Amino acid sequence: MIVVGILGLFFYFNQSHTVVPQQVSQPEIKPQQTISVAVAVRDLEATTVLRAEDFQIKTVAVDVGSTDSQFNLVGKTLDRWALKSAVPAGSWIMPTLLVEPGSNDYLSLFLKPGNILYTFELKKPDNYLLDNIKAGQGVDIYLSYRRVYPKQEETLEISAEQSREKNLQHNRLKPLMGNKRVLAIRPAKTVNNNGVKVVEKGSQLVVELQDREVKMLKGLGGDLANVLLFPTTASQDGQSDIALPVMEAAWPVSNDMIFNAPAAPETLVTKINELRG
Numbered sequence: 001m002i003v004v005g006i007l008g009l010f011f012y013f014n015q016s017h018t019v020v021p022q023q024v025s026q027p028e029i030k031p032q033q034t035i036s037v038a039v040a041v042r043d044l045e046a047t048t049v050l051r052a053e054d055f056q057i058k059t060v061a062v063d064v065g066s067t068d069s070q071f072n073l074v075g076k077t078l079d080r081w082a083l084k085s086a087v088p089a090g091s092w093i094m095p096t097l098l099v100e101p102g103s104n105d106y107l108s109l110f111l112k113p114g115n116i117l118y119t120f121e122l123k124k125p126d127n128y129l130l131d132n133i134k135a136g137q138g139v140d141i142y143l144s145y146r147r148v149y150p151k152q153e154e155t156l157e158i159s160a161e162q163s164r165e166k167n168l169q170h171n172r173l174k175p176l177m178g179n180k181r182v183l184a185i186r187p188a189k190t191v192n193n194n195g196v197k198v199v200e201k202g203s204q205l206v207v208e209l210q211d212r213e214v215k216m217l218k219g220l221g222g223d224l225a226n227v228l229l230f231p232t233t234a235s236q237d238g239q240s241d242i243a244l245p246v247m248e249a250a251w252p253v254s255n256d257m258i259f260n261a262p263a264a265p266e267t268l269v270t271k272i273n274e275l276r277g
Contacts, residue, residue: 031064035072038093047109048083055093070094082109107183107206115208117183118217120229122203129229130187130203138179138232139207141217143225145172176216179232181208205229 038055048054055078062068071092082099099106107117122129133139188202209217217227 032061033064033069034059034061035069036075037071038073038078040087040089040091040093043089044083044087044093046083046086050078050081050083050098052079070096082106084109102184102186110183111208115210116214118207118209118214120205120207120227122188122201122205122229124199124201126229127199127201127203129205129231130185130199132231133182133185133205135182135184137182139182139205139229140175140232141177141180142228142230143174143176143220144228145174145226173228176227177209177213180213182206183208 036057036059039058040055042054044050044054057073060068071094073095076095076098078093078098080101082101083093084097084099087093087097099109104117111117129139182205184204184206186204186206188200188204190197190199192198217225220227
């Protein structure tokens with residue numbers, strides 16, 4: 001009996017110290033994707049126009065659905081794109097910070113404080129500007145009007161409408177603004193006309209203007225006014241060198257009234273008063 005008890009105790013302690021193997025869970029393998037990211041080579045300030053030397057394109061593997069996926073360039077070419085915000089050296093450039101060249105958001109980044117974008121739509125005869133102006137250069141803005149002298153010498157009529165008269169001596173040009181910066185050129189569709197490539201009407205020049213200058217243009221009657229654009233001829237000091245005949249040369253580019261008609265002759269005023277009496 002003693003032997004049996006000893007053997008029982010032996011088997012009891014042996015079983016109680018048997019280590020039960022633990023079940024080790026395998027780590028979950030998340031699906032990954034390969035993305036292309038742009039890494040800033042140097043500190044990039046806001047409004048920086050990117051060049052090839054400003055960034056490096058790298059291919060990295062990230063977890064599907066991770067926050068790193070938002071840095072994927074999705075085939076974008078970054079050359080000449082602009083930055084909305086600053087990016088430190090060594091950081092990934094987030095695509096949402098990039099502004100596409102030529103877009104209104106892109107142009108707005110480079111506006112001087114208080115200025116706005118103004119788009120001129122070109123007529124077919126004005127398409128020559130597409131070959132003679134580049135973005136960053138200036139244009140001079142004129143108003144073409146008709147100065148009419150009726151049979152009564154005491155009166156003077158001034159019209160901003162385009163003149164169709166055979167007698168061109170009544171046609172005038174008034175300078176409105178000089179050397180206004182062109183921010184973008186948007187050519188219209190090019191068509192093939194009897195083997196000759198022709199740009200259709202509807203091309204656009206996006207120009208930087210001040211608020212008061214836009215009000216001046218709108219005050220002329222909008223589309224009814226015959227506003228003309230010319231490439232700026234700058235003098236040595238960089239200012240617009242607007243050259244006009246003697247009569248128009250006396251009109252300065254200023255905030256004064258666009259048309260300042262002479263006062264009615266005294267004889268005409270007397271006749272009007274007599275009629276009123």
